[in-house]
Amino acid sequence: MSVISTSRTGFLLTSIAAACVLTACGGNDNNSPASVSNSGVVAAAGFMPGSTTGNPTLKAGYYAGATVCVDVNGNGKCDTSEVSTTTDSTGHFTLQSTASGPLIADVSTKATNTATGAAAPSHLILRASAAQIADQGATNVVISPMSSEVQRLVEANGTVYATEKSNLVNRLSAPVLGAASVSVPAADVLSDVNKLSGPEQQAVLFEDNQLANRYTYATTKLDRGDLYPDNLAVPGGDPSLVGVAGVSAATIVKPTQTQTPITFAQAQQAAFNVEGIPRYDNVFIIMLENHSVAPVTGTPGILGATQAPNINAFLSANNQFTTYYSTGNPSEPNYTALGGGDDWGIVDDNWWGCAASAAPTDVAFTGGKASDGQPLVATTALPPQDSSHLSGFGSSSCNVTASANHNITAPSIFNLISQAGLTWRSYSESMNPGQDPRADSIADNAISDTYTGPGSAGGPFKVPGALYKTKHHPGMAYQQTRSLPEFFADNRTIFGTQYSAADWSKATAYPVPAGYNTDQFSTDLASGDVGNLNFIMPDQCDDMHGTGSDPSCLSGSENIVQRGDDYVRQVVAKIQASPIWSNKQRKVAIVVMFDEGEGSSTSCCGWNPVTSNVGQQPLTFANGKFTQTTTTDYSAGNHGHGNSIFGVATNQANPKVIDSDEYSHFALVRTLQDMFQVADPAQPQTYLARAKYTESFIASNIVNLPELAASADTHFDSVRPMNHAYITPAGYTQKLNPVDVTGTSLASRAPGPDPTQTNVWALAQ
Template sequence: MRPSKSTALNASLTLIAAAILAACGSDSDRPSTPSVTLSGVVTAASFTPGSATDPTLAPTYYVGAKVCVDADGNGVCDASEHPVVTDAQGRFSLTVPANAALIADIGTDATLSATGAKVASRDVLRASLDQVLDQGGQVVISPLSSEVQRLVEANGSSYAIEKQTVATRIGVSLDKVLADVNTVSGADQAAMLAESKALDNRFTYAITKLDRGDLYPDALAVPGGDPRLAGAANVTASTAPAGTDTRARITFAQAQQAAFNLEGIPRYDHLFIVMLENKATLSIKGSPWAPKINALLASGNQLTSYYATGNPSEPNYTALGGADDFGITDDSQWNCDATGANAVQDLPLPDKTQPGLASSPFNATCTQAAAVNHNIVGKPNLFNAITAAGMTWRTYSESMNPGQDFRTDSVADAAVTAADNVYAPGTLNGNTVAVGNAGLTLPMPAGLYKTKHHPGMAYQNVRSAPEFRYSNRTMGGGQWDANLKNSSAYAMPANYDIDQLGTDLASGKVGTLNFLVPDQCDDMHGISVIGKLAGGGTATASDCGSVANNVAQSSAANIITRGDNYVDALVKKIQASPLWKNPAKRVAIVLMFDEGSATSGFNSCCGWNVSNSAVSKPLIVDPKTGVVTVDASINNYTKGNRGHGQSIFGILTNQADAPKGVSDGDAYSHFSFVRTLQDMFQLADPAVDASYMNRSKYTEKFIAANILNLPEYAGSADTHFDAVRAINHAWQAPASYTQKQSADVNTPAQIGPDAVQTNVWALKK
């Protein structure tokens, strides 16, 4: 029987360990053994924050890193393993009894050759035995070499297969992917650096878990529920598995895998979030007006009990950007009631010469009844977190005025016109005749692009970030695209790209995290447009046109159909891209709505209705001490987090082997989604509550531990329903538990655990 690769490798390491120990004896006792000399370098990607474009990454070497044969597989170059130390050019040379896998143990006394900066946290990188043999003793130890070996172990495959996988993922040739990145140039180097930075974040975190002695797996990834809840006070009918916590201290090998699967959420390379508007599950699920979205839902996975945080739009988009609505309950502009410590600090100011801004650079109409600050200062959010990790984000918005400031709503432009949409027979629920008016010309209306629909707009530190302008981009496919060249509202910028999303999809320059925001005609929101008839006169086209003038069709059905067609075209555009077609890249599309429509019932899952308390404020946690305090910096916080029912949430993935057709019936929310994204891109640490932004840290354990600081729970707590958990399907409801739901669905409430215990994000069946 042929031994497995791992068995053979362990045997090799055992022999090497024995030889090393034998070599420690006296000269007379030391046996004569053959030896080989392994030389090479340990490489890294140096990250400089503050770029106005994509992250500034440069090739570098690790200076002062230990290199050894990790004979006992503990992820440490022990003194008994006779490590050598890399020199000022990251070079090493060590003599060992035989070829073997190597590790680079990069401690906090090591530095980067490019900058001299000290390593902030211990890191361990690897080169497999197969790589050592492949590179002929001139070994490059890097995040990329570590990833190849991690994939070999994760997939039970071979070095040759996974080396090709990594090369294909980042688009470089097989001969370069494990080369010294300092000797590679151009696009190949840029691709290697970007991937190396993302990987090294993970490998550093793996060692944090190892050195800290984490239990394996993460608590919120344990099937059946959080084992830390067993016997915990203040938890309603504990969901923890029976008995004691059976998890053991994590090993080096487990830590490297766990770092790529936080709380059961695998790493994705790119995520596209398509944002739609104001439709409850009942309005879309099975609707004859949305056959394409329903087909997409059936072909992918979906959450069937997904909750908004509030009504109208702005609180939901703000919550999607940072896991809280901060008491916002209206669509007022982001600078409303921004006073004192929360005053607007944007630079540069919007140009006063732009339409609608002549009187003030931040002129706004504020509609809220009470003083609620709309400029969120100093709060963590996905955008800043992505940037700080050396990754990229994009917000693509449809139908902007060419040249406008992203911080202002779009304005009407009579010079930009479009014909009314005309739907062919069969397009609208089997219509037998064409729908629409070909003789109606519609000028571009105001408000197609709205800042309230930008998930990062409320955050001062996002709008002020160096990359803000660069990372906000256009998205085509709109009714007025063809004539945007005639724009008269602003000076048309040179080489203006109406569809930067299309350009970026072709080049692969999309972000790690991408929000795709259709305009108010294509997102199912709808606005009225006064158009001109071919024979003279005007006509008001409510919901952006194509109102049925010859069949019985409601305006509401029309706007759903518009959105259905737009989403279908948008998904097809993404799926036609080289990015999606690259099976080595893990890419997903989320189709979701900002809110449902329910105004009664249980609408605020996974972030309770704080209006139950007049004194409740959000809790903040000191990341160093773990001390929990009340954040009193937000005015009228209790007005927010009211919920607005349930809506559609669908997931499509380019992974052929991923499970499809999964419907997860557990309750999730915008806060759960933000927690999931933090796990997906390794922006937080499950062992540190403070690392999860705002309400995304409110797990069942956190709620139970801090119940006295949450007075809205008095006499009415349901820690199951209100807890925030990653969308991983690990939680299992008690058999008798009846899940709450709003009037936005017409199916019976789920009782007990979901029938299909499958992770909707899984990469493999």
């Protein structure tokens, strides 16, 4: 809803009056409106795929052949009653009209983006407000994604043009894409990006590209006549479920908001809150291992544990999802699910080429340099083929015909991020300097040091093998991810707790490249070269998994919990001390989570909760419908590993939200797709694998989903964005497996109705 303050109204009237003086409004003998001339450009950014550095190649350009008009009624369309013009081959326009108001640029698929030399891939509407026209001057108007964003923020926040222009200046004047200091003056923030240069231009282009993606999606929603808000963002529950057969009656609630056909202004807001998940600039996901909310089979629990004071302080001070399920056991299927919304039948930690019905098609990498200067070593098509370098290489299960294909040919979240011109990083601790990131780290007797932090209990230890494991990489199993041009540049390093940069410089396992940086993470935080999406993988001592013989790194010990807990403290502190975190005009989040819950073999949200195979297969979309495939073997019945820890801190206000609805790794994948707008709720096929399995999707496709046909609780068995929109109905006992919450009262896990519906992610400043 557009909100215009009294001060802004006065400002606009003054501006319009000033414009009338310049153009002799109403000054003719017939007292008819005088013609007003507006001229300027429609500016564009162009994403050019293929960069190997980890940062996208972006070019400045214009939209040629775009229609420009005065949008008198604010409907986002150039109506037949509104005079329009067309931009020339250089994106310039001159519009003579008796009307006044905001300008819009209607960029059809017949228009050309001169930055790429290609037609606009989808319909796009951009705008420039009347206040901007008055500010820039009627003969110097720049219509761009940035101009659209200022007006969207005015409407979203109920502010005025000057305020949001200033906020945009602050947003962009921050480290970005490796430039530690970027200044975008107020005079430049809405100017023609083609006239900027250097880091300033790159910062604006990176933002412009992301905004163009959003406004293209907004235009799609408007053209389609979507209902507002999105179904799964409606407080109370999904309106599309009302009266639908096959949905559990006990879980149905009455939506508390009425949907209406979307308006232009609403479409622009909805594109930045897909399914109620707002746009984030940077998300850091700290991945930990093998510990549940409470002690299980001799393994220390985390919730309330004295051995984990920092994680518990993080949870208490910030936001929690208290009923979050892992989707498999052991590690690899969970990480694979986090990368692409399914574990594809994997039930072991064997290497990513194991039992490959689709053999790896990796190619040799010639080496190079990452965007932050890190040298990238040349590699062969595949890393060394032995059990020291690859998890489970040569194990008997690798050669069993019925075992799952570990080389997944489906797309992952990393591919979708890359295709949108956004950035991703994986930061892994204790990789051997100069190693191929597709191989596990190996022992190096030349390096020895003592761990002295919390949980320390011994003297010097030589570097053991398997500190870095490819099974702990969410993208490693995906062929399309390993084939990305930036794959090697995006696999980066992070500081350690036992072995220092000086220690690693003595390495003999691999030649140490000149200029090798063992802590790209800290370098990137300072220079803004982190990804939009960042997975942080501590080594197997600091993630609480365990390897080697160091007493502080023994699996299942209290020492390793202390060690991992303190590593979380250090990583969180490093992020929160960065200029990225301190810029409140940008949304940044830190997630602390575990791959497994160490509980029972149960999960939720996209999985059939039983462990027997009932023919479940991923659904393939073709010819306008979903059909079952026969490509993946789920006969091992891997359906989860219980309830686990999931905490979120944002750099916005944190009201300590607790969302007790059921979610899983599949729900996180859906949430990330919404957060970075790399999916469309109206097109389920755009969601990765089981991330599309919403309650309405299951009901619509139940014939092809035999594993869910007998569900007694379709809400529990479906996937939702993690937006707290659902209200647990009064009288409905939330489905929890008591084994998963051993040692923790069900009441503390909030099995009943949630007291609030505050969205963990949608926190205002």
